[in-house]
Amino acid sequence: MPELPEVEVVRRGLDRWVAHRTVADVEVLHPRAIRRHLAGPEDFAQRLGGHRMGDPGRRGKYLWLPVEDTGAAVLAHLGMSGQLLVQPHEAPDEKHLRIRVRFTDALDTELRFVDQRTFGGLSLHDTTPDGLPDVIEHIARDPLDPLFDDEAFHQALRRKRTTIKRALLDQSLISGVGNIYADEALWRARIHYERPTVGFTRPRTFELLGHVRDVMNAALAVGGTSFDSLYVNVNGESGYFDRSLDAYGREGLPCRRCATPMRRRAWMNRSSYFCPRCQRAPRTSS
DSSP states (O other), X not given: OOOHHHHHHHHHHHHHHTTTOBEEEEEEOOGGGGXXXXXXXXXXXXXXXXXXXXXOEEETTEEEEEETTTTEEEEEEOTTTEEEEEEETTSOOOTTEEEEEEESSSOSEEEEEEESSOOOEEEEEEBOTTSOBGGGTTSOOOTTSTTOOHHHHHHHHHHHOSXXXXXHTOTTTSOSOOHHHHHHHHHHHTOOTTOBGGGOOHHHHHHHHHHHHHHHHHHHHTTOOOSSTXXXXXXXXXXXXXXXXXXXXXXXXXXXXXXXXXXXXXXXTEEEEEOTTTSOOOTTOO
């Protein structure tokens, strides 16, 4: 599933190619892609038609397009394989095209939502005074947000009494961090994924946050991480950060610091990748 860098790459593409364009019509080609909009496809299309899209927003992994003068926003849930593509009108329809949005201007491009597995979708929601879709108001700020509070995160981390990777993936504490970038940041910080948060000192927390930001900014610089064609930006291009990964997916390969073979362990229906020498397990860890 796309994490913060991948979603931010898509947001920037929407900002360039979709923001401030007025919707002419919406075509919903698969009802499952609109299932989170409980009023149904016809209501979704009707409420967008004739309205202008505002500047796209993002919090963590969540992406939305404000619908100007309505107090609503289109929330995009990309799921495992969702793609928001800006395509020329004459481009052939993708095999898994689910929603098409046409605009009133003279530009020859339209917005398409493509989703092979149909886990994602688009939906309309009311917005809060801060401009957030109300259904994600509970989501914490992400570490690239200028208003993210490092001290508040440290205090919440200590109170949570969990393990560090669970905390990094807890969207109520910090948003946008998923499995890939958690493993990368923990490797850079030399921290085992099962280390208890209660023992984290303030300098240790701030150091880890620095690594989280560094790895995300590095991924952003090359368009995010693409392991297959399911994640692409709005122009259909893949990201290249998979070539720079230090931990994720490197089971059996030498650690880039100490040359010890990297390990993979099953973890919460996912995998955790780590160096057994650089990231020593806590004594309480099995």
